[in-house]
Amino acid sequence: MKRKAQKETKEQEQGNIRKELAIMKLSPRTALFLLAIIIIVSISEGATGRMKVCKLNLPKTIGVWTRPDSPRVINSENIFDYMNGAGELYLGYCFNHLEVYEYTADDEKSILVELYYMKTSDDAFGLLSLDWGGEHVFFSDSPANTANQSLTSSTRALYGAGLLRIWSDNLYSRAMAFRETPASKQAVLTLGKAIAANRKSPPEPELLKILPLHIGSAWKLRKDRLSFFRSYLVLNSIYYLSHENILDLDLSTEAVMAPYEHISSASDRTRSQFLLVKYENHERARKALNHFQDAYLPEHQKEFTAASAAKSPSLFKLEDGWLAYKLVNKYIAIVFECPDQESARIIIQENESNLLKNGGYHER
Amino acid sequence: MKDKKPVLTRRDFVRGTIAATIGTSILGLKWPKAEAKALGSSLVTIVRDKNAMDSSKNVDATILKKMLEQTLTKFTGQKNTKDAWLSLVKPNDMIGLVPTPHLNPTHDEVVDSVKSSLVDAGIPRKSIKLAQGGPHKPKDCTALIALPALKAHWLTGIGTVLKIYILYSGNPSRYHESNSSKLGEIWNLPFVKGKTRLVLVDSLYPLCDKGPQPDPRYKWAYNGLIAGTDPVAVETVCLKIITEKRKAIRGEPWPLSPPPICVEAADKVYGLGTSRMKEIKIEHYGWEQDILV
Numbered sequence: 001m002k003r004k005a006q007k008e009t010k011e012q013e014q015g016n017i018r019k020e021l022a023i024m025k026l027s028p029r030t031a032l033f034l035l036a037i038i039i040i041v042s043i044s045e046g047a048t049g050r051m052k053v054c055k056l057n058l059p060k061t062i063g064v065w066t067r068p069d070s071p072r073v074i075n076s077e078n079i080f081d082y083m084n085g086a087g088e089l090y091l092g093y094c095f096n097h098l099e100v101y102e103y104t105a106d107d108e109k110s111i112l113v114e115l116y117y118m119k120t121s122d123d124a125f126g127l128l129s130l131d132w133g134g135e136h137v138f139f140s141d142s143p144a145n146t147a148n149q150s151l152t153s154s155t156r157a158l159y160g161a162g163l164l165r166i167w168s169d170n171l172y173s174r175a176m177a178f179r180e181t182p183a184s185k186q187a188v189l190t191l192g193k194a195i196a197a198n199r200k201s202p203p204e205p206e207l208l209k210i211l212p213l214h215i216g217s218a219w220k221l222r223k224d225r226l227s228f229f230r231s232y233l234v235l236n237s238i239y240y241l242s243h244e245n246i247l248d249l250d251l252s253t254e255a256v257m258a259p260y261e262h263i264s265s266a267s268d269r270t271r272s273q274f275l276l277v278k279y280e281n282h283e284r285a286r287k288a289l290n291h292f293q294d295a296y297l298p299e300h301q302k303e304f305t306a307a308s309a310a311k312s313p314s315l316f317k318l319e320d321g322w323l324a325y326k327l328v329n330k331y332i333a334i335v336f337e338c339p340d341q342e343s344a345r346i347i348i349q350e351n352e353s354n355l356l357k358n359g360g361y362h363e364r
Numbered sequence: 365m366k367d368k369k370p371v372l373t374r375r376d377f378v379r380g381t382i383a384a385t386i387g388t389s390i391l392g393l394k395w396p397k398a399e400a401k402a403l404g405s406s407l408v409t410i411v412r413d414k415n416a417m418d419s420s421k422n423v424d425a426t427i428l429k430k431m432l433e434q435t436l437t438k439f440t441g442q443k444n445t446k447d448a449w450l451s452l453v454k455p456n457d458m459i460g461l462v463p464t465p466h467l468n469p470t471h472d473e474v475v476d477s478v479k480s481s482l483v484d485a486g487i488p489r490k491s492i493k494l495a496q497g498g499p500h501k502p503k504d505c506t507a508l509i510a511l512p513a514l515k516a517h518w519l520t521g522i523g524t525v526l527k528i529y530i531l532y533s534g535n536p537s538r539y540h541e542s543n544s545s546k547l548g549e550i551w552n553l554p555f556v557k558g559k560t561r562l563v564l565v566d567s568l569y570p571l572c573d574k575g576p577q578p579d580p581r582y583k584w585a586y587n588g589l590i591a592g593t594d595p596v597a598v599e600t601v602c603l604k605i606i607t608e609k610r611k612a613i614r615g616e617p618w619p620l621s622p623p624p625i626c627v628e629a630a631d632k633v634y635g636l637g638t639s640r641m642k643e644i645k646i647e648h649y650g651w652e653q654d655i656l657v
Contacts, residue, residue, distance in 0.1 A: 084466050085519050085540045086576030133581065161580035179420060180580065236622040237518050237574060242373040243544070243622070269616055295371040319378040336374075 054117060058101065058194050063187045065103035065111050074098040092231030093126055094119035094251055096170075103187070109178035111187060115195070116172040121202040122254070124172040126228040128165055130238070133224075134158035137189065139196045156201065157192055164188045168196040204228075207256045207278055210358055215350045218343070219260040222271070226258040239273050239336075246295040247277060247332070248288035254278045260347055262339070272321070273336040274347055276355075285330045292325075292332075313348040315341055324348045328355055372545070377623050383632035386545050386625065405645040406597035406638050408590060411435045412651040416568055416587040423473040423568060432477050434649055435564065435591045449485035452561040452593075453507045459487060460495025460505035460559075462528055464513040468571040468578055474589075475511060478564065499534045499555065508559045510595070514570035514586070514602050520544040521574070521624030522606065525563055525599040526636075532556055547626040548634030551595065563598045565590040572609040574620065584609065587651060596630045596637030597644045601657060603627060604641070608656040 060067060072082075075097045079087035082098070090098070096117040103111040118124045137157040157166040162180035166173040175191045177184035205228050213221050227238045230253050232245040238257050241247070249255060255277040262270040279285040293302050300316055313324040313333075321337040324344035333351050338344035376385045411431045417423055436448035453459055461478060463470035475494070483489055495501040495508060502508060510528050517523025519540045526547045530536045533550050550556060567590050573582035586605070592598040603624060610618040631639035638644060646657055 080537070083577065085517075085537065086467070088519065088540065089576045131579070161583075163580055174577070176578075176580070233519065238621060240374050240377065240622045242371055243625075244371045246371060246373070296373050296375065298370070319375055 054099065054115070056099075056115065056195060057197065058113065058191065062103065062111075062190055063183055064105040064108055065187055066105070067101045067103045067113075071099035071101050071115070074100065088231075088233055089237075090116060090127075092229065092234045093123040094230070095123070103191075108181075108184065111175065111177045111184060111191070113191060113195075114174045114176075116174075118170045118172060121167075121170050121200075122205040122228065123230075124167045124170050125204055126230070126234075127172040128156075128158070128167040129227045130229075130234070131165075132158065134160035134163075134165070137164065137192060139193045156196070159185075159189065159192075162188065164192045166192055166195055169200045169202055171195070171199065205254065205256070206358075207254050207276060210276060210351060210354045211256065211258050211274075212350050212354050215260055215347050218263055219272070219347065220263055222259040222261050226256060228254070228256050230254060235275075239275075242295060244295060246292050248279075248284065248291055249277065252280050260335075262343075270339055272338045272343065272347060274351065275332075275334045275336070276351065277332045279330045279332070282330050285327060285332050289325065289327050289332050292334075297323075313345055313352075315344055317341075326352055328352055331355060372625070377625070382545075382623075382625050382628050386629050386633055405643050406592060406594035407439065407645045407647065408592040408594075408597050408601045409435055409439045410567075410588055410590050410601070410646065410648040410655065410657065411438070412586070412588040412648070412655070414587060414651040414653075417585055421569055421585065423471055425473055425477065428473055428477050428568075429481070431589050431650070432481055432564075435589050436481070438647060438649060439562075439591050445481055446485040449482060449487070453482075453487065453509075455486060457487070457491065457507040458505050459492045460502055460508045461492065461511055462496050462502075462508055463494070463511040464515070464524075464528060464566075465496050467517070467523070467575055468513050468515040468569075468583070470511050470513045470566045471568060474564075474566045474568070478509060478511065497531055499532050499553075502529075502532055502559065503555045505559060507561045508556070510560055510563045512563070512565055514565050514567040514590070514605065516572055516574040516582075516606055516620055518574035518576040519622070520547065520626055521620040521622050522599065522603050522627065524565060524602045525595045526551070526626050526630050529556060544622070545625045545629040545633075548596075548630035548636050551630070551636050552634060560595065561593070563592055563595050565598060565602060567602070567605070570606070570609075572606045572613070582613070586654075586656075594637035594644075596627060596639050599627050599630070600639045600641060600644060601646060605656045612654075612656075 058067065074082045076091055076095055079090060079098065096119050099115040101113040103113065116127065135158065136155050137159050139157065156168060157164060162177040162184060164175045173195050175188045177188050207228065211221055229235060230249060230251050232247065232249045235241060235249065235255065235257065255275065258274045259271045260274055279288060297316055313326040316323045321339055322341050322344040323336055325332065325334040326348050333348050335344050335347045338347065370385050372385045376382050411434045413427050413431055415424060416427050416431060433445045436445050440448040440451045442448040442451055459482065461475055463475050479492055482492055495505050510525065512524045512528040515523050517527065520527060529550045530539055530547065532553060533539065539547050567586045567588040569583055570586050571578060571583050573579060590598060590601060627639050630636045648655055
């Protein structure tokens, strides 16, 4: 489907170019020459844009392991051949392509290096954010350049049991030794350093700046559990909501799931789940909330209108606690599993307040 | 609004109304119409040996062979492996072995051990084949032995027993999203139904987090073989082990997400077996430490 659409777009572009040349009234010979150049350039751009291999300076040999000269290149069309249903994860983010190198050695299990080139740094961050567990790894002496309020500090790489996961600008990488030994760990960490070398360190997604670290004196954000995503499949792998896409999530949306933990209840760890979704515009956000209300709260009346959101959050007592939501321009804020009405209200209101401080009110 | 199909949500899971909602929303039934099973309790055996793998996670084939023998005799109540196999399959059966191909695949040693054991029991080598793959694979088999590896799965919650035949559907991606609850229907396809003679789960080195790609932090040496003929009961025991391991890792409940609704649906909608622990008789032998059930 995608290939067909690309072909059609290309044909349309070429048609437009022909029309423009006709309007310019160039001589047929000149026009033909220009047209040929434009077609060659556009075709070669299309080809390299799809299958371009990015040059990372990965060592050819590391310890006893050696990689092939060129990587296996995977794109969105053949990703399922490479990893079956796991491909859905990467296509749930803005995925460009994947390069795979296998470092092999005669008497050791291999080291697999996967370089996921995403379309934005936020998407690479999102993949790392799905699991903050592991040993924090820093590849330079100075911490990464981070924004004023950096929720995940300067964490850009995590290591555990042979697997190193890295967020480096628009690149998400997994380097995995199939058998962890001191030598393979050293090799994986050295590869990580090579992967991250000379790459930018953009800040975390803007959406994270909205999240207050504390809500009053009762709730604190579990930074080690927050995740950034765009797809309902990914949401379900973090916090199951529905097997249907009841929040109309897609690649144009940005979402963060952030648990807040009750400070005074360290023993029973009361936790509420806060979800913030940013849509392309207010109308899409409103429709999505409408869909959510119909699917998730079918027995409750809608408490928002097309024109504007209610001043207070809408509150519902459900089987697993209190749920509150609020439509704020092109954002939807929802909190699940609150122990009481007041907690649900304040978690929404504090986040809304931060959203407005960050300019969310004026975004349409 | 009256005719609107209900959407399966977290609330169904919390309320315990999954099967009813699946019945009405996915299958279009007023209530699940699973075939009544005239069974008592379903037996599931767990055989473990602390030394089944060495510190580098290499499988000890000799120990594995003994574990398989113990599994077969304890499960069937027969005196020896030959009689055990012949109580499960017929000498003239064409037997398909179905291992897990991806994401924590079944150990080759397990497949080889089962094959050797069948041959030792008098089954001709030519009557045993690997039957993982598309719908054509099981068609010429008269008996199937499911050999899944124990693992969680990021789209279906658990990806062990019920998912093992997904390629037989000819359209595996169809079962990865909202329809993962329908995995049980594959077991009822005409060329699959009734052929499974044994489910033997490779639980030597399971994966307790969902992936989608293997993360070695979530693999551990359980060193076990889990067996039964009720696929849902075996899956339920596997689910219990994974759930308990996740809880042990985090020190707090760490539920699988999405929840493995295919298990309850396989019981209540497709009638493949029981997902109720009280109807499952678990017998365990060998290494007891951290058995998790």
